[in-house]
Amino acid sequence: MLKVFDVRQIFTAGMVLFAVIDIIGSIPIIIDLRKKLGHIQSEKASVVAGIIMVVFLFVGKEILNLIGIDVNSFAVAGSFILFFLALEMILGISLYKDDAPETASIVPLAFPLIAGAGTLTSLVSLQAEYEMANIIVAIFINIIFVYLVLKSSAKIEKVLGSQGISVIRKIFGVILLAIAVKLFAENIQSLFS
Template sequence: MDFNLSQILSTSMILFAIIDILGSIPIVINLRQKAGHIESEKATIVATILMIIFLFAGESLLKVIGLDVASFAIAGSIVIFILAMEMILGLTLFKEEAPETVSIVPLAFPLIAGAGTMTTLLSLKTEYATQNILIGIVINMIFVYFVLKNTIRLENFFGITGLNVLRKAFGIILLAIAIKLFRNNTGL
């Protein structure tokens, strides 16, 4: 196994931007108010397991349905592009309804380990070593757990304006990632 600090850092930053747990704090607070309680441990563990399973089995699943990783990466780059535009422009194109048990759905999936995250994992797999991606996942899930446990404190610390600035900054990063993924997988 060849651990590459540069790949780990890059993977961690890309996943950090796509998961956007800081930008999701208002959503998490809203879900907590509706449900009364969020199980941070359960949400983090389920999201981690989903990401790891998709990292290893996602490519096989794609082959079963006749797709290659490059095609999925291009489709994913478009999804990431749309998510980035939502964040930058303050639009809501993807709408989810919050069920009673919010720790698994919609928090673990699709908020944390959603389509954008899954697509990003497969796209990262085309460029980085699997063990470095796994470390990036673990680093992000530790951070996600910390944020879920301290959502109210973070909301008070950043304020509404601070959270909006973070969301837009990560939106620009995601936009650049989407363009890079598209370029790398189309040969442009």
């Protein structure tokens, strides 16, 4: 069982999820929600997002099989989503915009802000490359980090400032772009072989 856990896989999967969830980049949204509504349910949002991600990790592949899509095809599609998310982060543009949430409950925070389409696509894409146990550990680590950020978003904003948050977004955007290219290259070969 110990051979299943690979620190490199956990780190890489964790970095992919961290970049896609982009909780640091979401701090302005979180702060805005806190100002409008006074309270954010950090614990509940984190737990529900974690449950959504783990459940999708297990049943996402079966859902794809049910509709006749293999994991490699989904991984290639996921690489495109990661690519465009990375472009948004690097260039500071918005290619896709959701309507502003009306309440700071589970719905806008847990889904789609934390466990959104990009995160769920990434989870299924990661299955093509990494062991399930390592992805679960990466999810758990990210959920802990998400909780800490949600709980202390106002303090983080004061420490980093808007320039610091912008720099972090761009750094993770470049990392995410490189991961998208690697994911595409590795899975496109499987489709044609």
